[in-house]
Amino acid sequence: MSKIRSLVAGALGLLLTASAATAQDWKAKYPELVFGKIPDENASGTTSRWTPLTDYLSKQLGVKVTLRIANDYAAVIEGQRAGNIHIGMYGPASYARAYLVGAKVEPFAIEVNSDGSKGYHSVLYVKTDSSYKTIEDLKGKNLCLVDPNSTSGNNVPRFMMSKMSIEPDKFFGKVIYAGSHENAVIGVTQGTCDAAFNWWNTEDESNLMRMDRKGMAKAADFRIILKSDQIVNSPMAYLTDLPADLKAAIRKAVLDLATNDPETFNKIYEGKSKPYAAVDHKAYEPVVELIKFVDSLRKQKS
Known part of the structure; x- marks a missing residue:
């Protein structure tokens, strides 16, 4: 019996040694990892919200994880395609675009709403005191x-408008890319725009509600005149060619975030979300088809 125990202990020791050696291998190759985030709010807000996550990942992985706030959505896509961003926090359409342009990326975690759902909507906001009741009133x-790579802020709206036989560049006086969801709302507040598309999860959580909590806008000043069907929630994706052990470590750290470090998780989502869930590319295949459709509209126009 003691001989068997010795053999088992020896085998376990070899496995642990091999595992430790593998971890040391990827740590030597990747002494620093870059986490890229699409700019759906202003830079200071993104830094405040996501820096605790990169600090947490640094501790969990044992290597430095640096936050990179992209200037636009395309910068995260190009950063991952070039291999300079190891982990990316996307919107569904920007992930789909990364996939279509050949970036070797894998989604591994998806945001989950407070009600347990894994989807959100694109909504069209106007000011509460305006006369606009439908999108047709905005001619x-x-x-x-x-x-251009925002799901709720461009691609789904263009898909909806196409189905309504609305050609945005002909129908509206001006179509303006605001650069972020916050800027789109501010555009309506300041009168630059009469309406703006934005993301909306539930009555309790949306970009507008976040802005209200930060004192950047008053939710009561806006109303919704158009809402899309549900869109699959945003994914986090890492580079496909990262070592398997490193991907497993990243995946575990992210999926365990809400349990391991609830303060950091709640800093990101302000207590309005449930823990991340595992996901893979299949969940985003409908979004890939959506992007192909929007691309076809652009080609027809040109």
């Missing part, structure tokens, strides 16, 4: 979109 007026 000749100015529209704020977010970014």
Whole structure:
């Protein structure tokens, strides 16, 4: 019996040694990892919200994890395609675009709403005291979109408008890319735009509600006149060619974040979300098809 125990202990020791050696291998190759985030709010807000996560990942992985706030959505896509961003926090459409342009990325975690759902909506906001009741009332007026690679701020709106036989560049007086969801709302507040598309999860959580909590806008000043079907929630994705052990470590750290470090998790989502759930590419195949459709509209126009 003691001989068997010795053999088992020896085998376990070899496995642990091999595992430790593998970890040391990827730590030597990747002494620093870069976490890229699309700019869905202003830079200071993004830094405040996401820096605790990169600090947490640094501790969990044992290597430095640096936050990179992209200037636009395309910067995260290009950063991952070039291999300079190891982990990216995307919107669904920007992930789909990364996939379509050949970036070797894998989604591994998805945001989960407070009600347990894994989807959100694109909504069209106007000011509460305006006369606009439907999108048709906005003919000749100015529209704020977010970014060409934004799901709720461009691609889903263009898909919806196409189904309604609305050609945005002909229908509206101006179509303006605001650069972020916050800027799109501010555009309506300041009168640059008469309406703006934005993301909306539930009555309790949306970009507008976040802005209200930060004192950047008053939710009561806006109302919704158009809402999309549900869109699959945003993914976190890492480079496909990262070592398997490193990917497993990243995945575990992220999926365990809400349990291991609830303060950091709640800093990101302000207590309005449930823990991340595992996900893979299949969940985003409908979004890939959506992007192909929007691309076809652009080609027809040109």
